[in-house]
Amino acid sequence: MNRPWTGYAWSAGAVLLCTAIGWVMTPRFEPVNIAMVYLLAVIVIALRFSRGAAIAAAAASVLLFDVLFVPPVGMLTVHDAQYLLTFAILLAVALIISGLKLRIQREADASSALALTAETERIRSTLLASISHDLRTPLAVMAGASSSLAEVGERMSAEERQALARSVFLQAQELSEQVAKLLQMTRLESGAIELKRDWGSLTEIAGAVLARLKERLGKHRVIVELPPDLPLLFVDATLIEQALGNLLENAGRHTPEGTLVRLRAEQQGNEVVISVEDYGPGIPNGDLERVFAKFQRRANEPAGGGVGLGLSISRAMVRLHGGRSWAEQLPGGGSAFRFTLPLDTPPEVPGDG
8 A cells, every 4th residue: 555655756756767867868859858758757657646746746847847958957947938838738647647547546436336235235135035035934834833832732642742842943943053154154254253273183073063963964874084193183173163064064955865975084285175075966067166155055955945155154164264165076976065274283292201
């Protein structure tokens, strides 16, 4: 970012450089030709810096050109009217170019503001559409189940009442998770999340995630392949659990019951690559990047399948740690979601004694 005086410093330097060039040109060129050198300096300053700097360059050019190159040399007087026109042109060029530059900047700022407003409106509309479409489903189920319990619950068997109560609980849990994702995305975009790093084992992080998702992944075959010699990670374990959990939830949501979900990790150079692979319908090549966008869902997304923030949140959390995340197609069908975490040098364990 330029300081306010930077443009004036460049103006002074440019005018002095033109003066030196003018001295070299004096024996072979008419003063009017030397004025063109000053004009070039004024144009450059007007294009690069503020209007004030351009006017200062024009005024200094007029002054030095008059005193040093216009007869009588050494005096601030002009005997030839053509030089008055030269002076006027220098000032006019400075004002016109700086004015055009200011206008272009204002138009660019206005265009950026309109683009930002349009993007904000698009996100707001998409968010409202997602909420109305996806959050309405658990609310409708909860309303229906609770209404049945209130109106005819006494005539139901214990098993039926328990099933309805269970349905209300599960849908309330789903609704709570979706709202939490919306709030989490807001915090990530506003920069309100600060990493609380500590040394931890990927095995422990994965174990905590799988325990939390035991019921949700219960109808899938989950295979975990984590090498025992993986180095410790210096991460915010809570955020990495959420990032990994979102990928596993995504795999469970988009694959048929009984299919395989594989969690793998391997060290590659100075980073660890963590993969969640599923063998569902897969993702078309054109959508491998799009699925990470906010409020984007796969074509086969079921109703009530979420607001489309899980993958976006996962990527944002990985980026906070300096990692990368992407999706790939698997050769035999299905898809793999991978992310990296950089490796740091773990602290030395003090020896006995």
